[in-house]
Structure formats: structure tokens, C-alpha cells
Amino acid sequence: FERKQFKSLKELLSTMEPADIAEVLAEKAPAERVFLFRLLPKDIAIEVFEFLEGAEREELLGSFTDTEVAAIIEEMSDDDRTALFDELPAKTVKKLLAHLSPEERKLANALLNYQADSAGRIMTPEFIDLKETMTASQALARIRATAAKKETIYTSFVVSPERKLKGTVHLEDLILASPDTPVTDFMDGLPVFVTTDTDQEEAAKTMSKYDLQTIPVVDRESRLVGILTFDDILDIVQEEATEDFERMAGISPVDESYLDAGIMTLTRKRLTWLLVCIVTQLFSSFILERYSFVLESVVALAFFIPLLIGTGGNTGTQAATLVIRGFTVGEIVREDLFRVISKEIVSGFLLGISLAVLASIRAWTMGTGYGVALTVAASVVGVVMLGNLVGAFLPFAAKKLNIDPAVMSGPFITTVVDILGLLLYFEVARRVLVLG
Amino acid sequence: FERKQFKSLKELLSTMEPADIAEVLAEKAPAERVFLFRLLPKDIAIEVFEFLEGAEREELLGSFTDTEVAAIIEEMSDDDRTALFDELPAKTVKKLLAHLSPEERKLANALLNYQADSAGRIMTPEFIDLKETMTASQALARIRATAAKKETIYTSFVVSPERKLKGTVHLEDLILASPDTPVTDFMDGLPVFVTTDTDQEEAAKTMSKYDLQTIPVVDRESRLVGILTFDDILDIVQEEATEDFERMAGISPVDESYLDAGIMTLTRKRLTWLLVCIVTQLFSSFILERYSFVLESVVALAFFIPLLIGTGGNTGTQAATLVIRGFTVGEIVREDLFRVISKEIVSGFLLGISLAVLASIRAWTMGTGYGVALTVAASVVGVVMLGNLVGAFLPFAAKKLNIDPAVMSGPFITTVVDILGLLLYFEVARRVLVLG
Incomplete structure (x- = not known):
């Protein structure tokens, strides 16, 4: 850099909003990031620092002298500092706390002693x-x-x-x-x-x-x-929504952003629920094994397994989403169980009838006889009502057991509905087709 | 009511927060609601009115004289009034507009002329x-x-x-x-x-x-x-999160709260995507019909259909959720496509291996030979990678086509993965078991 470029870069930075500077810094290579950060006037540097993500903050802190670190840490607002300390390893936190003036250290310690996710943890004592x-x-x-x-x-x-x-x-x-x-x-x-x-x-x-x-x-x-x-609170609302989205897809909450998170971390966060689901799904293979005499007699029944359980899973997910979101925004409370369930039963019946028409036309035109068409039609209605019932009920059960209702959704509900749906389908088939 | 009770009721109401009064009113029967509302001092009444839901507002307005209506409408803040007018039928709005002073009417009209969901529509012109x-x-x-x-x-x-x-x-x-x-x-x-x-x-x-x-x-x-x-903005953030949750479960955004929405409305909002999915799912019956010679030779292959497509759907939903949420909070942008896809392929391989071990143990102990166990193991790895790939790719495709990425999730992705997964499974089976 020439001295002149240097000056105009400084001027350019001074006209930008701290949030925008942080965004520019995040895109740069580490060395360049440190260089640019050092160009910032002190008061703006601290604001920019508060807008950066965990990984970038840690890296910047590593590149500074102790005096510089002390200055930055001391000037940060208390809640942002607590958030920073939360992200860093305990050893680093201890080292950083040492940089604070005795008064500031007392505040930081006070904030850190409240339990995670409590108001005490994120509050600032800097009020008038x-x-x-x-x-x-x-x-x-x-x-x-x-x-x-x-x-x-x-x-x-x-x-x-x-x-x-x-x-x-x-x-x-x-x-x-x-x-x-x-x-x-x-x-x-x-x-x-x-x-x-x-x-x-x-x-x-x-x-x-x-x-x-x-x-x-x-x-x-x-x-x-x-x-x-x-x-x-804006940060909290966004954070909690993200956690709910993740839980509803069977992912344990990921602390970092998607691109920052390592592949092993992401895999681990996803594996737990996938294992729970696949173990539960093993039941489906036992059910099918038990009914293999039905399948062997009428192989056409197998053609509708994906359609049937897919439809049940979809309606279950829909019902669960409506109920879970209702809980989150406070539109549904525990006492509404019977209103919700009765609504879902009626709605499930209406949806089931509409979808059964389509599915049974396909079964009928396949030329394997009325029996299969009738079985498919009855099972679609049954499985859609089942999906609605399970999807609406499980979040209430979770609430009752003080588990986050968002956990009862997506993969788990789909799996439960799959298994119950298969039982229903083959029981209907056995009776309608008079087998076994 | 005795005169004395009346007075103490009034006193009780005056110590409560407007948001709490609105909550109490919402739980009462209409007649009682009107009665209690009339007890409120005028300035508090307006605040309470702004906290009420659409249906209750409309009903209260209906119970008032024209002069009373004019007083309430005129005192409401502009953005709340716009929201109220948005909810009411056009004829009622016209009548209400007539109650406003000429100056207020000008403001209301100005706000109403901006398109829905724009900043113009929700802004207030009451600044200094x-x-x-x-x-x-x-x-x-x-x-x-x-x-x-x-x-x-x-x-x-x-x-x-x-x-x-x-x-x-x-x-x-x-x-x-x-x-x-x-x-x-x-x-x-x-x-x-x-x-x-x-x-x-x-x-x-x-x-x-x-x-x-x-x-x-x-x-x-x-x-x-x-x-x-x-x-x-708090309201917007909550509203948009709810819409995303609904879209991701294949539900068209519902304007009312779950309990207020009619059964027919809820059913209609859910039916569209269920129909799209069931029509797409019909392909699965064609695929299975085409491969029925494989199924007839080894009926045990059918036992793993639910497990296989369930797992594919679950991983697809997980990947889609991570990508969609990443888009929403701005952590992922269009240019990240290849980073995301490569991450999902590696993660899919690791997840697939872990899950394949479990599934193939079950297949192996069933005593139907190594061929089925091998087919299941290879297919689980394949379907998990497929789920990750489809789940991560479709939201990017939606973004490219300027469709809300949230639409590309849950039911739709599950269905697409189901069909591709079945094709994969039976192709693998046909080759491994040397059939047809």
C-alpha cells in the first residue's frame, strides 16, 4: 500500500456503518482482516468487533498485544462481553478477565454466574x-x-x-x-x-x-x-426460531453458522435423531415380515407402501407444525388439547377422502381387482387421520412432560406414523382380501 | 352488578397493563367483552383495542355507535389502523374511513395505497x-x-x-x-x-x-x-418465521391463528401440497410395478422399503432445513452452492455408513442371505447421500428461480427423495442379486 491509498482507505472506512465494516472484514483473509481492523479508530473498532462472529473474534484477539486486548475487552458493552466469554474456551476467558479493571471484572463475573439462556446471563448492569x-x-x-x-x-x-x-x-x-x-x-x-x-x-x-x-x-x-x-430480544427471537427449525428437522441445535460449523459437528448433530428413527424404522421391517404372506399373495400391495406412508408422514408433519408453532407464538395452550384433536380429526377425514380418490383410481386402473383399490382407499383415509392425530397429539404430550414440543416433529412423527400406517394397511388388506 | 362491585372492577382494570386486559377480554363471551370494554377509560380503551385480534375488533366495532367508532378509529396509531383496515372487508373500511377527520383520512389512504407487505404499508407517518x-x-x-x-x-x-x-x-x-x-x-x-x-x-x-x-x-x-x-419489526420477524414453518411443512400461509381458523380453511391450505405430493408419489407405484419381478423373487426386499425411503426423507429434510434457515438469517448466499453441496456429500457419506451398519445387521440376521444385506447397506448409503444432495440443492434452485426456498422442503423433498431412492434400491438389488 502507498501512503495515499492508506489514507483514502481509512477515510472510506470512516464513512461506513460498523455492521457493514464487520461484513467486509468477515469476507477477508485473516491477515488482511487484522490489517484493516487496526486501521479503524478505537471507538469504531469496538463496535465492529461486537458485530463479528465468534471465530473471527477469537482470531483477532490472538493477533493483538495484551494491552490492545485489554482495551477492547474493557470497552465492550457487558452483554456483548458475556456473549464473547461464552464462546471462548475457559482458559482464554480467565486470561481475558485478568485484563479487566477490578470493577469491570466484578460485572463480568456477576453476569457469568447466571445459568445459560437466563435473563441474568444476557442482561446488562449498565442502566441509569x-x-x-x-x-x-x-x-x-x-x-x-x-x-x-x-x-x-x-x-x-x-x-x-x-x-x-x-x-x-x-x-x-x-x-x-x-x-x-x-x-x-x-x-x-x-x-x-x-x-x-x-x-x-x-x-x-x-x-x-x-x-x-x-x-x-x-x-x-x-x-x-x-x-x-x-x-x-431480536437476537433471541431469531436464535430460538433457528433452534426450533433445527429441532423440527431432527437436528440438535448448532451453535455456529452452517458454513463455519465443521463437517464432523454437523454430522454428529444430525446423527442422533437419524439413529433413533432408523432403530424405530426397524419395526417396519418386522411388521412387513409378519405380513409377508399377504405380500406374497398380492404383490401389488407393495406398490402403494411408499405412497401410503409418505402421505401419512406429510399430514403428520403438517399437523405437528401447526400445533408447535401455535405453542411458540402463544396461540395454543395445553388446555386446547381436545379442541385441537377434534379439529384435526375432521380435517384429516376431509383431506383423507380427497387423497383417497386419487390413489384408488390409480389402484383400480392397474387391473389387480377392486380389493386392492378398496384397501388403498380405506388405508389412505385411515393413515391421513392417523397422521393428523399423532402429529397433533405428540407436541401436547411433550409439553406435558416439559420437553420442547419442537422435538416431536418431522423425522420422529414421520417414523411413528409410518409404522402405525403399515399396521393399518396390512390389517385392512388381510380383511378386505380375506387372506390368512 | 351492584354499584360497588362495578367500581372495584373499574379500579382493578385500571391497575392492569393494556396487553393483559386484551388477553382477559379475548377469553370472555362477546356480550361480557363489550361490557368490560365500555368500563375502560378512553385512552386505555384504545391501547387495549390495538392489542386485540381481528375477529374481536370487528365484533366490538359492530357494538358501538358511530360516534364511538369514530373516536376509537381516530385515536388509533396509524400503523395499527392500517393493519385493522387490512383485515376488514372493503365495504366496512370505506364506512370507517368516513368517520375519520379529513386529515386522518388522508394519512390512512396514503398508507393503504402501498402494496401489501411493503414498508410503506406498515410505516407510520407520525414522526418528528x-x-x-x-x-x-x-x-x-x-x-x-x-x-x-x-x-x-x-x-x-x-x-x-x-x-x-x-x-x-x-x-x-x-x-x-x-x-x-x-x-x-x-x-x-x-x-x-x-x-x-x-x-x-x-x-x-x-x-x-x-x-x-x-x-x-x-x-x-x-x-x-x-x-x-x-x-x-418484532411482529414481522415472528410472522415471517411462522410463514416459513408453514411453508416448510407444505402448508400455504394461514392468516388467522390456528384456533380461529375454520376447518375448511385449514384443510384447503394443506390440501394443495398434499395433492402435489400424492400425484408425485404415484410414480413410486409405477416404479414398483416395473420392478415387481424383483419383488416376486425376493419378497424380503419389500421389508426395507419404509426404512429406506424414511431415512432418505429424514436426511433430505435435515439438509433442506439447514440450507433454508441459512438463507433466511443470511448465513448462506447463492454463491455458496458448491461449498454447501460438497459439505453435504461428505456428511451424507458419514451418516450413510453409520446408518447402513444398523440396517444391514437386521437384514443379515433375517436369514435371507448376504445379497439382501449388501443391497440394503449400499442403498442406505446411497439414499442418505441422495437425500442430502436433493435437500441442499432444491432450496438453491428455488432461490435461483426467485421462489421462496422454504417451499422446497418437508413434503416435497421427502417425495422426490422417495422416488429417486426406490429407483436406486431396485437397481442395486437387480444387479447385486443378478435378477432380470
Whole structure:
């Protein structure tokens, strides 16, 4: 690089948004990434660092001197730092904690002691606290004085001398109030809050339900210890949706992005459910073996096995998806079991009839007799209703057993329906065709 | 009700959050709902109304006099009103529009003319605009004067006399600035924005990427016409995730909640893909018919059909889910095709080997000879790799054809893999067992 190019590169970077710079850096080779990162002014560098992914962060940290590392770690916001520490090996975390000032280290440690996926883990203690005795102008003075180090100034929190949460104050109301009004006059005295133990998904739901941009987090003694802000919950909502998609396809949640994850990791995350399913599927071979006398008499019955179990699996997946998603967004609760099941039975009957018409026309025109056509028709109706029933019921059962309903879906439901569907099909065939 | 009970009921309602009141109302019978709603003070009533679902809103509106309707509609925030009008029949909308003051009607009409799912459709025009010539104290005075009617006061927008967007001002910076500083000194002069045509999902992604609580919306002439706020994007993110879940299970997006949707609606939304799949599945019966001479010689081959196609379908769904979700959260782009495919081929081989061991042990212990065991083992490896390949490739193909990749999943992929898997299985069997 010439000195001039160097300068114009610096200028170019300074006009870009930190999120965009992070994107550019992510695409570069490691050496180039370190070089470009060092060109950034310190305050922007930290913001860019917060936007980078785990692997890139670790690599960048490795390329810095201890003093540089200390500066970056110390300037990061608390929740981003906790997320970073979460991703790094314990040994590295310990080394990094040593770089923090004693006060910062105390905060980081406090955050790290809450259990994974709890509100305590992702909250930031960088909120503005006000006293009950303050007036609007005193409160505004305190906000002005402390704003620079805080996560948000749009909501501040009134606490008692014992640090118990007494109310929330919106900057909006503070600005519109006359200077001498006590804060207790315009604070929200019954604010919605979560506790440090609250699951992060629960916390996100609460914030979404009440349209909150900030929610206070209190400990078991009702003391205010942190806040969650809106960028936290967006991340949570996206993360939880991804986990649900993965679970519904029988994949254990993958922490890294698809392209970053190693092939062995991906394979391992997928293998568990595939093994469960194939072991369960072995039953299907026993069932077919048991009914082989039927198959040997009328080999045409085998022609419809894929169609039949495929259709059952598809309807089961549909029903499960509707119920699981209903649980997630809160539109369905445990008590709705009978409403849901009866809906699925009726809908299964209607779907079954429509699909049976098509399948039995094919069986009929094949010229193997009415018996096979009748068997196929009856079995399609049965298997579709079965798929609906199993697909709707299993998520409720999971909920009852406090298992994530999303686990009860896709591969697992398909497998269960396959096996029950085969039993149904051959039982119907045996009776209709009067065999064995 | 006694007069006293009446009063304490009113008091109870006044301590509750609007979102909670809406929840209580939703559970009541219509008559009771109307009764309770009328007890609410006007300002709270409007907030509660905005939290209610479509069906309840319509019903409540029906129970009011014209003057009452006019008051509610006029007080609703613009984006909520647009959402309400979207849900109602055109005739009702026209009637309701008549209730608005001329100014409000102009706004509502403006919002309604943007296409569905665009930023224009959900934006609110209730933002605070500032002039380039203003100082911090003048800006603050303007915010104080107009705050009551605006959606947010945390971000205001500097516009030129032609109403072109010049920059955004954060209340934070405004409060911390000395009174005489011109707004142009501390405004963000290159703010991130979207246009009225931007798809709402795109707009949500942009806000999420840059951690924005508010984003300006400009028209084709770069004039500032509205803003999106964070509660809008949370709704969009949830809505889009639900749509993706439904599409991935072969369900056309359902607009209502599961319990509100009629059985016929649900059945219709599910039938299309089931029909597509069953018609495609008919091919499987033709394939099996063609290979019936193989089946007749070795009926044991039929025992493994469900296991084989089930496994192929499961791996296909897993691969498709990883790729589709990768597209949605932006971790995978079109150019990654070859990286993804090669990853899936290697991973498919590893998964296939593990699963083939289990399946072939079962085939071997069945005592039908090594030939069947070998056929099953080779076919499991083949079908798992096939499932991975099809599951990873089809979403890319959809993306290329500008179809939502989520459509290429669950039922459809399972069906395609079923058919290709059967062909593979019987071709392998024919060669290994030297038949036909």
C-alpha cells in the first residue's frame, strides 16, 4: 500500500456503518482482516468487533498485544462481553478477565454466574438508576452525567435505598414534565419486570407482549440488577426460531453458522435423531415380515407402501407444525388439547377422502381387482387421520412432560406414523382380501 | 352488578397493563367483552383495542355507535389502523374511513395505497421532523411541542425544505449537546433508510442488522414519508418465521391463528401440497410395478422399503432445513452452492455408513442371505447421500428461480427423495442379486 491509498482507505472506512465494516472484514483473509481492523479508530473498532462472529473474534484477539486486548475487552458493552466469554474456551476467558479493571471484572463475573439462556446471563448492569426523592430536573441532571456509560437513557429506573425496583421513568415523560415535579409523580409504579432466572425466551415473549424496548431484571430479593434491551430480544427471537427449525428437522441445535460449523459437528448433530428413527424404522421391517404372506399373495400391495406412508408422514408433519408453532407464538395452550384433536380429526377425514380418490383410481386402473383399490382407499383415509392425530397429539404430550414440543416433529412423527400406517394397511388388506 | 362491585372492577382494570386486559377480554363471551370494554377509560380503551385480534375488533366495532367508532378509529396509531383496515372487508373500511377527520383520512389512504407487505404499508407517518437550521434548544422545543401525537421521540429526522431526508437526531445526543449547537453538528448525516417499496422482511433485516430502534422510510424522490419502529419489526420477524414453518411443512400461509381458523380453511391450505405430493408419489407405484419381478423373487426386499425411503426423507429434510434457515438469517448466499453441496456429500457419506451398519445387521440376521444385506447397506448409503444432495440443492434452485426456498422442503423433498431412492434400491438389488 502507498501512503495515499492508506489514507483514502481509512477515510472510506470512516464513512461506513460498523455492521457493514464487520461484513467486509468477515469476507477477508485473516491477515488482511487484522490489517484493516487496526486501521479503524478505537471507538469504531469496538463496535465492529461486537458485530463479528465468534471465530473471527477469537482470531483477532490472538493477533493483538495484551494491552490492545485489554482495551477492547474493557470497552465492550457487558452483554456483548458475556456473549464473547461464552464462546471462548475457559482458559482464554480467565486470561481475558485478568485484563479487566477490578470493577469491570466484578460485572463480568456477576453476569457469568447466571445459568445459560437466563435473563441474568444476557442482561446488562449498565442502566441509569434514580432515587425516589428526585425531581424531574435532578433526574435529568443525573441522566446527563451518567449517560455516556449506559446502554439506554430512554428508560431509567427508580430504586429504594435497598436497591429494590420502585418504578420506571421514560425519558419522554421526564422531558415533558415541569422541572420540580417529583419523579414518583410520573414514573410507572407497577412496571413489568423479569427475574435473573427467567428463561431468555420467556423474557423476549414478555417484552414482545407489552411492546417494551427495555425491561428491568430483578434478583430473588426484588433488587434491580440489570436490564434487557430490544436488540437482545431480536437476537433471541431469531436464535430460538433457528433452534426450533433445527429441532423440527431432527437436528440438535448448532451453535455456529452452517458454513463455519465443521463437517464432523454437523454430522454428529444430525446423527442422533437419524439413529433413533432408523432403530424405530426397524419395526417396519418386522411388521412387513409378519405380513409377508399377504405380500406374497398380492404383490401389488407393495406398490402403494411408499405412497401410503409418505402421505401419512406429510399430514403428520403438517399437523405437528401447526400445533408447535401455535405453542411458540402463544396461540395454543395445553388446555386446547381436545379442541385441537377434534379439529384435526375432521380435517384429516376431509383431506383423507380427497387423497383417497386419487390413489384408488390409480389402484383400480392397474387391473389387480377392486380389493386392492378398496384397501388403498380405506388405508389412505385411515393413515391421513392417523397422521393428523399423532402429529397433533405428540407436541401436547411433550409439553406435558416439559420437553420442547419442537422435538416431536418431522423425522420422529414421520417414523411413528409410518409404522402405525403399515399396521393399518396390512390389517385392512388381510380383511378386505380375506387372506390368512 | 351492584354499584360497588362495578367500581372495584373499574379500579382493578385500571391497575392492569393494556396487553393483559386484551388477553382477559379475548377469553370472555362477546356480550361480557363489550361490557368490560365500555368500563375502560378512553385512552386505555384504545391501547387495549390495538392489542386485540381481528375477529374481536370487528365484533366490538359492530357494538358501538358511530360516534364511538369514530373516536376509537381516530385515536388509533396509524400503523395499527392500517393493519385493522387490512383485515376488514372493503365495504366496512370505506364506512370507517368516513368517520375519520379529513386529515386522518388522508394519512390512512396514503398508507393503504402501498402494496401489501411493503414498508410503506406498515410505516407510520407520525414522526418528528426538524429543520437543518435549528439549534439543539429549538429542536428540543419542537419535540416537546409535538411529542404527544408522535410514535417515538427518541429519534427525530432532519429534512430539507423539499422534505428530503438529511439526517437523524437521537434524543440522547440532543440532551447532551449544549443548547446553541446546530442540529447538523450532531445529527447522523448518512442514516440507514428503506424505501416505501422495500419488502417488510427486508426492512426488518436491515433494522436488525444495524441494531436500529427506528428506521426512516423515504419515497422514490428521497422524501421522508414515514418511519418503522421496533415493535413493527418484532411482529414481522415472528410472522415471517411462522410463514416459513408453514411453508416448510407444505402448508400455504394461514392468516388467522390456528384456533380461529375454520376447518375448511385449514384443510384447503394443506390440501394443495398434499395433492402435489400424492400425484408425485404415484410414480413410486409405477416404479414398483416395473420392478415387481424383483419383488416376486425376493419378497424380503419389500421389508426395507419404509426404512429406506424414511431415512432418505429424514436426511433430505435435515439438509433442506439447514440450507433454508441459512438463507433466511443470511448465513448462506447463492454463491455458496458448491461449498454447501460438497459439505453435504461428505456428511451424507458419514451418516450413510453409520446408518447402513444398523440396517444391514437386521437384514443379515433375517436369514435371507448376504445379497439382501449388501443391497440394503449400499442403498442406505446411497439414499442418505441422495437425500442430502436433493435437500441442499432444491432450496438453491428455488432461490435461483426467485421462489421462496422454504417451499422446497418437508413434503416435497421427502417425495422426490422417495422416488429417486426406490429407483436406486431396485437397481442395486437387480444387479447385486443378478435378477432380470
